[in-house]
Amino acid sequence: MRKEDCFYLGKIAKKFSYKGEVLIYLDTDEPGLYENMESVFVEINKHLVPFFIETSSLHKGDFLRTRFEDVSSEEEAEKILGCEVYLPLSMLPELEGDKFYFHEIIGFDAEDQRLGNVGKIVGINDTSAQPLFEILKGDIEILIPMIDDFIVKVDRENKKIILNTPEGLIDLYLNS
Secondary structure, eight states, rough: GGGEEEEEEEEEEOOTTTOOOOEEESSOOGGGGGGTEEEEEEEEETEEEEEEEEEEEEEEEEEEEEETTTSSSHHHHHHHHHHHHHHHESSOOOOOOTTGGGGGTTTEEEEEEETTTEEEEEEEEEESSSSSEEEEETTEEEEEOGGGGEEEEEETTTTTTOOOTTTTTTHHHHHH
């Protein structure tokens, strides 16, 4: 399994018992969706390694208390502490309406209600407090804050996002 075909689910945060159980921090809004998984991929030395789950249960909201098939001691659990956990993209729950996964809208056209086609979404910058659409129009990069009020519609069928941006925001990039 390639990392590009997966999504980040979380990280093995700490050991839970002397029998090798671990707590996986789930980086998701809906931890309950991942309570009954059969397996996950754990990144070890830049390779995704399948780990099969014997038992798992939610623990204090955002953690999944997990016992893996081949991890039965504290020492074995210690080896995977801090490792990132991934699942195949096919396991993402389907989103509807104007909700979307960042990876799913790459390549979509960005269209402003006033200005028409703004360009193609080439990435999402989520390193700052407010994620930004990275849009390319010719060789000009346009950054638009990913704010619910700006997003009018996600048109999956036609692969475009319709925006209603404040007057002047896009002009800042085009007229500089």
